[in-house]
Amino acid sequence: MRGPRFPRRGLFALVAAGAAGFVAAPARGAERVGVLQVGGSPSALAVNPVTGLVYAADASAGSIAVLDPQAGQVVATLTVGGAPSGLAVDANANRIYVANPPGGTVLALDGATHRTLSVVGAGAGASSVAVDPGAQAVYAVSADTGTFAVVDTVSLTQRKLVPAPKPGLAGIAVDPGRRRAYCTSPDTDSVEIYDLDAGKFTGSVAVGASPIGVVVHERSGKVFVANSAIHHLSIVDGVTRTQTKTVLLGSEASSVAVHQDTxxxxxxxxxxxxSKVDGQRETLSGELGLGVNPGEVAVDQRTGAVYVSDPLHGTVTVVRDF
Known part of the structure; x- marks a missing residue:
């Protein structure tokens, strides 16, 4: 099926509430913006760069919407129960991992059939997940108890559950080459560093107020941290384990994503x-008003498309060429 066209400039079109389909959104430059009506309250996002499918978790409904941006529609709604709050995709194995805080579990879903393969204990309140394909592992952190769980992706069992040195951990990002995981601790305004080989926490970095989202640029080893109580993005040097710079933003941030190639x-x-930041120059390089306060942000590593959830209006926006 031929995908939708994304006008470079245009006006909003009206779509019936809850209907699936793209509508054009205003654009100020060369960027192309489309809005997919999902319904409910989509928040957490993950993209499979191999299949192009986008997954949007709705904690209030206990479900995950599967979006096909090329077809411009929701192709499936997966009922997983609980309140799914974190998603991660293993594109190599074509699996989706879902953190479910009420159950303290991580669900493993088959990316082809979307069947639930297993439900693995990952510590009470497990809320965020990250995949480490080379180590055949998924890591989950808990915002409630501050634990770090290691899940084996072959046996789909828990390998280890480690208490964090700080209170609840909100977000997690993995640097597979340097064998580290970075976990945000909003209560202590810090990022906690977990050594994946040693199996323990080995450092802490002070960042901005109430850090939530975190991501690693794997080539440079830089860590970008979204601080939800102050108007700046923290940049952490993974080698020196220090905050080296902050980038002033238009508002507080809770989610951050990086396109690895660029x-x-x-x-x-x-x-x-x-907001768009040049990771190499460490400067703000663009802003795009969407008329909404975004929930979470994700990037398709193959196409560079950026996805933005809007829990208030039940939509997912796709932005190209920004």
């Missing part, structure tokens, strides 16, 4: 939209 960082810390 070292372009996207965050929801814009004025009712997105």
């Amino acid at each position: 070292d372009t960082v996207y965050t929801n810390g814009g004025q009712n939209g997105l």
